[in-house]
Amino acid sequence: MTRLSDLAARLAGLEAESLRRTRRQLQSPQGVSVVIDGRACVSFCSNDYLGLAAHPALAAAAAEGALRHGTGAGASHLLTGHADAHESLERDLARFSGFPSALLFSTGYMANLGVATALLGRGDAVFGDRLNHACLNDGALLSRATFHRHPHGDLAALERQLAASDARVRMIMVDGVFSMDGDIAPLPALLELAVRHDAWLLVDDAHGFGVLGDGRGCLAHFGIDPATVLDHVIYMGTLGKAAGVFGAFVAAAPAVIDTLVQSARTYVFTTALPPMVACALQASLRLIEQEPQRREHLAALVRRWRDGVQGLRSGTPLPSSTAIQPWVVGGSGQAMALSAALAERGLLVPAIRPPTVPAGSARLRVSLSAAHTLQQVDRLCEAMHAVDARHG
């Protein structure tokens, strides 16, 4: 076999198992009413939880930023790529999240790799929930620390692993909101474990920042004051989801942030985020702070969906109170069929399949956004009822 036919056989294998992924073409701005592959539909697919990705105030701030700073940073932060726009955004992110200092990264993926590799090395230990996001796991692997994983939410297993470890530096990694299940990590209990076992706690709040805790994220959701946990907690928020733009930040004690500046390879060896992105993010942060009604409406949509699909047999809702509402059906083929049946009705809901989720737990993942109307959620619930008999 040639190399290319080898790949073709692998792709055909994915196709046969309903696991081959394809991309749809978005022909409108991101939002809840989109045109995809030439067809208008209502989307329940994005992470644009507050409906800010196409907000005119953010676009205007980006345009002004481009006129003032140009389009490209042109260098890494440590050379000449660090603009005043980055600096003031970092200050505002630190203030808003309640930490003394914050550092921008280009993506959440890079932020997690940077934190893990800057703070951990061979002989250290890292502990992660099995459902943690892929980029936390990649960070753990890249750090060369010994990687211990525990079943989802199993704090007793985590505690056993911590107690058995004699590594000098230990780090617990966790998703603040689990991206495929929508549940919120038990942060107070995790923090207690981190304190008792002298460990860092890296909280990846990709799906909580902007949404939970008045927008301040999952720590604020639990009433945890960052000032009291600086010796343990490293907070990572992403800026391409609820914040509607792009990028990520790490907030922590100044010594952590300065260590990242010195030695996080995904910070040092890469071009700085375009300053115009920082300008758009300033505008986004203002809306996150000043418009709580977006979060209130989102909470009402979540309740509407959960009430609306009670009693259906095509799947099971997971116990989530967040904007991520999984509908677990089991097989990849069933999830694809259900997603296709909804798509026929102009409703876009992604089927999430292994390896993104464990085998046998393929699901629809409904992502709600403050930009949805109650009527759009009703329409989705009605469609779920209509297809239920066929897929239950």
Ligand SMILES: *Cc1c(COP(=O)(O)O)cnc(C)c1O
């Ligand atoms: C999306 C996501 C990331 C990655 O963030 P990007 O900015 O998109 O790279 C990290 N962690 C979790 C839990 C995510 O859902």
